[in-house]
Amino acid sequence: MTVVEDRPATADAPPPRRGNPLWAFLRNSWRQLTSMRTALVLLFLLAVAAVPGSIFPQRGVNRENVAEYFAEHPELAPALDRFFAFDVYASPWFAAIYLLLFTSLIGCVLPRLRDHFRALTTVPPDAPKRLDRLPHHDQGQQRPEEPAAVAAEIAKRLRRSRFRTRVRETPDGWTVSAEKGYLKETGNLLFHIAMLGVLVGVGFGQWYGWHGNRLLVEGTDQGFCNSVTQHDESVLGPRVDPSDLPDFCLRMTAFDATFQTNGVPKSFQATVDVSEDGGDHYRPDRFTVNDPLRLDGATVNLIGQGYAPVLRFTDRFGAQQTKVVPFLPIDGMLTSEGVVQYPDVNIDPATGKRDPRLQMGFEGLFLPTGGTDGSAVSKFPAENNPVLYLTAYRGDLGLDSGRPGSVYALNREQIADGDLKKISDERPYVLRPGEKWTLDDGTTLEFVDTRRFATISIRHDPTKVSLLVGSVAGLIGLMLSLYVHRRRVWFRVLPVGGDPAGGSVIEAGGLPRTDYPGFGDEFATLTRHMKEGTP
Incomplete structure (x- = not known):
C-alpha cells in the first residue's frame, strides 16, 4: 500500500494568487x-x-x-x-x-x-457525425452523379438561395455546410446603434437647439423680428447664445381659414412678408399647418389661430388710444377670452400727470358668430356675426408694481383689494363692430374691427436629420430582427457501395438557431430539390 504523507509548503512554493478586490468589483459592475x-x-x-x-x-x-x-x-x-x-x-x-x-x-x-x-468571417462548421440527431433529418435518396459533382451542385443551389456554403471532402465522401439568417443579428445591432444615434441626437439637439413661440397679429403694423425679447416664450439650449439666433423679420399680411359645416377646421394658411439678414427688402411667402416656412437656420410652424378685436378708447380729455388685442380661444368654436388695458389714459393735459386711479381695463369674451339667444358662446368659428361681451374696470391696474403678470387677465389681487373696481354690476355690455360704449364719466370704447392672428412656433433643431436617419435605421433593424431567422443545413453525399461511379446517396440535416416555425417546410423543400436536381 502506498502511503501519501502531508508535507508542509516549502519556502520555494509561490503563495496562492489572489485577485484585486477593487478590480473584481469594477469588472462585475x-x-x-x-x-x-x-x-x-x-x-x-x-x-x-x-x-x-x-x-x-x-x-x-x-x-x-x-x-x-x-x-x-x-x-x-x-x-x-x-x-x-x-x-x-x-x-x-x-x-x-x-x-x-x-x-x-x-x-x-x-x-x-x-x-x-x-461570425461573418467564419466559415460554416462541418456537418456533425450524426445528422439523424438534428431536429430535421432526411436520408436515403440517390442520384446517378458522382458525389463530388452532386456536392458542388448542392452548394451552387444553396448559394443562389443566399446561403453561405462550404464544401468539404471527407475520407468517405463529401459534406456541404450552409447557414443563413445573419441579418437577424445585423438587425439587432443596427437597432441598438440607431438607438445610440437617437440618444446622441437628442442630447446635441438639447444643447444646440432652440425654440420660441410668438402670437403674430395680421397687419403690416404688427411685425415681428426673431429675437429673444420679441418671443412670447423661448427656450435656448445651453450652448446657444441669444446672438446666435438667425436674423429675420415677419409680417403677416393675410390669414385664411376654412371650416366644415360642423365647425371642424378644414384648412389654415398664413401669408407673410419675410425679410432675412437684416435687410429692408421683404418677399412674400406662405405656409400652412403641414407645410412650415423654412428659413435659413429656423423653421416657422403654424400651431394656432384666433381673433384680435381692434378697440379705440377715448378718455375724458378727448385723447384716443387704439389697441389690437388678441383674445385667446377657449373652445372649438373659437369663443375667446381676453383683456384690453389702458394704463396711460386720462392724463391731464394741463399738468401732464397721470392719475393711476383712472386707469381703465376691460375683460370679456369675443364670439366670432354670436347667437340670437344671447348666450356668450360662439355658434361657429368663422366670423359671421362678431360680438364682444365686455366688463369695464377703473382704478390701478397694478402694472407698475414690478411683478410679472399675464396680459390676458386683469390683476385679481388689485380687484380683491379694491384698487381696481368694476364700474357697473350689470351684465357685460354687448358690442358689435362699429358700435360705441359710453361709460359713466363720458369716456367711450369703440369696437372698430377685428383681425386674425396666428400662433407660430420658431424652431431650430440641428440634429433633426440625424434623428430621422436613426429612427428609420432603427425601424429597419427591428424589422430584420423580427422577420429574419438563423438556420443551418448540412448535406452529406456518399458514394453508393463505396464506388463513386455507382452514384451518390444524400443525407441532410437541419437546425434552426432561433424559433422558426416555418423551417420544417423550408427544409423539406430544400431537400426535395437537392435530391431531385430540380431548380
Missing part, C-alpha cells in the same frame, strides 16, 4: 451594467422618469404655468421643486439615467459587434 437586462431596466426607468414631465408644468416650456402652479400650491410646489419636478429633463437624476443607458448600450453593442464580425 461593468458586466452588470452592460447586460441586456440592465439596459431594458434603464430604458423602463427613463420612461418612468419622463412621466413627471407630462404631469407637472415645465419651466422650459411655459414659465407662466409654473408660476400659476406655485400660486395654487404654495406648500407643495417648493417641495416638488427641490426634486426638479418642474425641470425634469434638466434634472441630475434624469441625466444620470440617460447617461447610464447610453453607457449600457455601448457596452452591449461593442462586444456583440465584434462577435458578429467574427
